[in-house]
Amino acid sequence: MEKIRPKRLGHLVLTVRDIHASVKFYTEILGLEVSDWISDQMVFLRAGTDHHDLALSQIPKDSADIDDLPRYTRPGMEHFSYLVEDRAEMDRAAEFLQHMGIEIVRGIGKHGPGENLFLVFKDPDGNNVEIYCEMTQITPDSGYQPKVWERNIESFDQYRFKHFVVPPPQAVVDAKSNKK
Structure with a gap:
């Protein structure tokens, strides 16, 4: 099987202590523009034409009681991404990752903000x-x-x-079933 063929580095998602202070920094100091928010828990920022090249996710105020996906209780990176050509390449990549025994975390899905298709997996670390x-x-x-x-x-x-291609995150399934 052939390895994944990324086109370029895409975006980064960071977990932050104070999302509003971080938005102020990245818009007023770095000059990024806000594309969308998810509630007051996540914001998508851009420097160019991509819907986002940086997203910020609020660390839960009481992270000990939250079973989030994934669980992050300190500032840092949640994920980084690479652009691939199309859905066919993403499907092929999912098969390749499964064949290679690489842990797939979530996807293939389609986010609301940004409308992008996604597949998330783990590196060796x-x-x-x-x-x-x-x-x-x-x-x-x-x-x-x-x-x-x-x-x-x-x-x-x-x-x-x-x-x-893997079971969905339990926290999201629980949230979905609570909405019914």
């Missing part, structure tokens, strides 16, 4: 690596307006786990 494709492009003349998504299954996976 336990870091989350994502491959993605089909991300929303925001150009100056597109008229794109940031919005606030609810923190629910639609913001996590618009396909509702139909294309996941």
Whole structure:
């Protein structure tokens, strides 16, 4: 089987202590623009036309009681990503990862914010690596307006786990069943 063929480094997701202070820093100091929010728990920022090249995720205030996916109780990296050509390459990559015995964490799915397809897996040190494709492009003349998504299954996976190659994260399944 052939290895994955990334096109370029894509985006990074960081967990942060104070999401509003971090947004202020990255917009007022670094000059990034806000693309979308998920509630007040996650924000997507961009420097170019990709919907996001940096996302920030709020560390739960009482992380001892939260079984989040994955569980992060300190600032740091949640995942980094690489762009792949298309859905066919993502499907092929999922088969390759399974063949190689690489742990797949979540996906194949389609996020709400950014509309990108995703597949997340572990490297040898336990870091989350994502491959993605089909991300929303925001150009100056597109008229794109940031919005606030609810923190629910639609913001996590618009396909509702139909294309996941592994069982979905328990925390998301629990949240989905509590909405019924």
